[in-house]
Amino acid sequence: MTISEKLYNQLQEVLNGEPWYGDPVYTILDRISFEAAYEKPAGSVHSIAGIILHMTGWAEEVMDRMNGMKAQLPVRGDWPEPGLPDEQKWKWIVEDIKLVNVNLAGFIQDFPEEKWGETVEGKDPGQTYEYQVTGLIQHYIYHSAQIALLNRMING
Template sequence: MTTSQKLATELENVLSGNPWYGPSVYSIVESISFEAAYEKPVGSVHNIAAIILHMTGWTEEVMDRMNGMDAQLPVRGDWPEPGLPEEQKWKWIVEDLKLVNVNLAGFIQNFPEERWSEPVAGKSGADETGETYEYQVAGLIQHHIYHSAQIALLNRMING
């Protein structure tokens, strides 16, 4: 199995499959009402909508890096403000997450196999720290898992 195949399969499984650890990202996100998405339980730093915007931004940033752009914070910002609660806006936030991950899957499938082990542009010391393209995409998949667990916990806090 090539690196591209391995990463694409792992991404698909985490997003919409049956990952070993529990519910997929999309099954968690699709269970969130727009009211819950904007509620911030006492003690939480971000609401669910902000977490999903954060996930979307970092997915776009990893694709920019795969396109040869220097590593930086996401264009949207690290933690974009979701604004006031609106049901249509919530639907767009979820659709954006899905669309950007469809695009990422395409990037992964078409990424040249010989480039996976190259250091990411703009990451000083990437050769020494292992910040290769493969490392970045694997890290993003882990990032999706981490934040989907946060979303599930926040939803449980909100809805009991």
């Protein structure tokens, strides 16, 4: 199995497969009402909508790096503010992360196999393209658990 195939399969498993640790990202998102998406339970720093915007921004940043751009913070910012609760905007946020991940999956599939071990411009040695995508997948796992817990705090 190539690195591209391995990373593509891992991404798909985390997004909408059957990962061994629990529910995939999209299953968790399907359970979130727009009201819950914007709520910040006591002690929470971010809302679910804010976390999804953060995840989307970092996926875009990883794709920019795969396109040869120098590593930086996401163009949207690290933690974009989701604004006031809005049902249509929540639907857009969910659709946007799904579209970004379709694009990311395509980037992974088309990425030259010989480049996976190269260092990302602006990062320390060892911060390869493979490392970046693996880290993004881990980032998704972390935040999907955070989203699931926030939703449980909000909805009991």
